[in-house]
Amino acid sequence: MIRSRVFLVLGLTFLFITLITYAFVDFREREDKAYDLYQSESYLKVLGLYAEKEIPTGELELTILSQTISQLEKKLNAKETSKDLISFFQKRSGTKLIEWETTRGTYYHIEDPYLAHLKTHGDGYKRALISKIGTLNKPIPKAEVTNLLLKLILEDPRGMEDSFSRALSNILSFPFEPIGEIESEFLLQSLHFLANTSNTSLFHQTAIIRGKNVNLRSGPGRENSEVGKISEPEETICLEEDAGTETIAGSSGHWKRCFFPNLQKSAWIFSGFLTEVSPNPNLIAEFEKRFKAVDNEIRIDFEGWNGNQIPTTFFGTYIPRDSVRVSGETGFPIYGLSKESKTVQRICKKLSGDKNYFEFSFQPTDSDLPISFLELHLNYDNREHLAYTIALDKESIWVNKNRYVLDGEKRRENLSLHIGSREGDKWNASLWRRNTGLIQSIRSLSLDESTLQSGRYSWEICLPLAKEPNREQVLLFEIRTGIH
Numbered sequence: 001m002i003r004s005r006v007f008l009v010l011g012l013t014f015l016f017i018t019l020i021t022y023a024f025v026d027f028r029e030r031e032d033k034a035y036d037l038y039q040s041e042s043y044l045k046v047l048g049l050y051a052e053k054e055i056p057t058g059e060l061e062l063t064i065l066s067q068t069i070s071q072l073e074k075k076l077n078a079k080e081t082s083k084d085l086i087s088f089f090q091k092r093s094g095t096k097l098i099e100w101e102t103t104r105g106t107y108y109h110i111e112d113p114y115l116a117h118l119k120t121h122g123d124g125y126k127r128a129l130i131s132k133i134g135t136l137n138k139p140i141p142k143a144e145v146t147n148l149l150l151k152l153i154l155e156d157p158r159g160m161e162d163s164f165s166r167a168l169s170n171i172l173s174f175p176f177e178p179i180g181e182i183e184s185e186f187l188l189q190s191l192h193f194l195a196n197t198s199n200t201s202l203f204h205q206t207a208i209i210r211g212k213n214v215n216l217r218s219g220p221g222r223e224n225s226e227v228g229k230i231s232e233p234e235e236t237i238c239l240e241e242d243a244g245t246e247t248i249a250g251s252s253g254h255w256k257r258c259f260f261p262n263l264q265k266s267a268w269i270f271s272g273f274l275t276e277v278s279p280n281p282n283l284i285a286e287f288e289k290r291f292k293a294v295d296n297e298i299r300i301d302f303e304g305w306n307g308n309q310i311p312t313t314f315f316g317t318y319i320p321r322d323s324v325r326v327s328g329e330t331g332f333p334i335y336g337l338s339k340e341s342k343t344v345q346r347i348c349k350k351l352s353g354d355k356n357y358f359e360f361s362f363q364p365t366d367s368d369l370p371i372s373f374l375e376l377h378l379n380y381d382n383r384e385h386l387a388y389t390i391a392l393d394k395e396s397i398w399v400n401k402n403r404y405v406l407d408g409e410k411r412r413e414n415l416s417l418h419i420g421s422r423e424g425d426k427w428n429a430s431l432w433r434r435n436t437g438l439i440q441s442i443r444s445l446s447l448d449e450s451t452l453q454s455g456r457y458s459w460e461i462c463l464p465l466a467k468e469p470n471r472e473q474v475l476l477f478e479i480r481t482g483i484h
Helices: 002-024 030-039 043-048 059-076 083-091 123-134 142-153 161-171 181-195 281-290 449-454
Strands: 097-102 105-110 206-209 214-217 226-230 235-241 246-248 251-253 255-260 265-270 274-276 297-301 324-326 329-337 344-350 357-363 371-380 383-392 396-399 402-405 413-423 426-433 436-443 458-466 469-482
Touching: 030 043, 030 059, 030 324, 043 059, 059 083, 059 105, 059 123, 083 097, 083 105, 123 142, 123 161, 142 161, 142 181, 161 181, 181 206, 181 235, 181 281, 226 265, 324 469, 329 371, 329 458, 344 371, 357 371, 371 449, 371 469, 396 426, 396 436, 402 436, 413 436, 458 469
Parallel strands: none
Antiparallel strands: 097 105, 206 235, 206 274, 214 226, 214 265, 235 255, 246 251, 255 265, 297 469, 324 329, 329 469, 344 458, 357 413, 357 469, 371 383, 371 458, 383 396, 396 402, 413 426, 426 436
């Protein structure tokens, strides 16, 4: 009897210790902890996860650490600089704190030891660079502005057009040293491409000057100092607009901060002296030619996505949901339909150029009924036309009405749909896992044969979102598309 009580007490004690351990000890991967701390703006805690001079090897961790440095630099240069934060970086051996004397006082710059270790032109590098530029909140030396500007315009903004356009607008608000003819052309190409891309801050912001010797000012309003003059038909790209309305020379409008390529600077101009024009198609064509090498593959993932907002570069009616982290990556949950409802919304991403494969990475589901998690549309006649629907249940993957039984292991899968020959008004496709064909001859839904033959269409990737979802889900991690 006594022995049984002793074992009972020991068992309860062990259970109590186990529960306390699981309640207070975080067993997640370090990169998952770093991601969550960064999202909650606990930047010093992110640094606390790593030794001062440690350079991790993972792209995700390097990206988070570089972005963390940028956010802390922004805090150092806020209106009220924290002396404790300055002291922290003065003592930290893994980073170097530099003081730049500028027209608006001392700027505290933290040398970033992580950015240089990211893969140049990779998504992590671009995110870190965009964060670095986007967090600048007061002038820095011209040479530093020029360096960041040149780095930015060498990157392909496709896939992160919105954040790229905001970073470019921010860096162009600061004076920079003259850049060369080739670099100036690259800058113009990027600006006109973004001005031709919806869901960016630069969309429809190309204009020509109307009038002679129009005043350019240092701020929005005639009370600000004059910084130059400009005459028609000079071209400009406007970067931001002041909210106030004013009437000048009988014309009502707003003050806009615009970039003037021939002057290589931005300044404020009254909108009454601007006439909107379309972005230059020749510059856009040169932009696409310059990045033709990366046209072969476009990668879409959900890193940096805030569950309350539509993922970057997607459009449509968005239904908020919480992101899910698995092994350091963000998954986008797509839920099954409830029994009461069959209604879905869709968010889509437009694609440019030819595409003949779509690779998708996902986590299997426990759903008995197929959950549609990916749709491929063709856009022509200004309308979306469904070509393929990809769905998943706990045993199988479905492409339109074609089924392939998976092996039942609940592991992450990478499959791809290869678009092949065309037969009349339908595409023929095949489903692959690496070099193994799973389903052959998958016909699309009916499309317009003359449009397919002429090539006057573009692809769109759409994610169906249930209006009244059930609890079952498919986690989508990334999509790659391009030409084999």
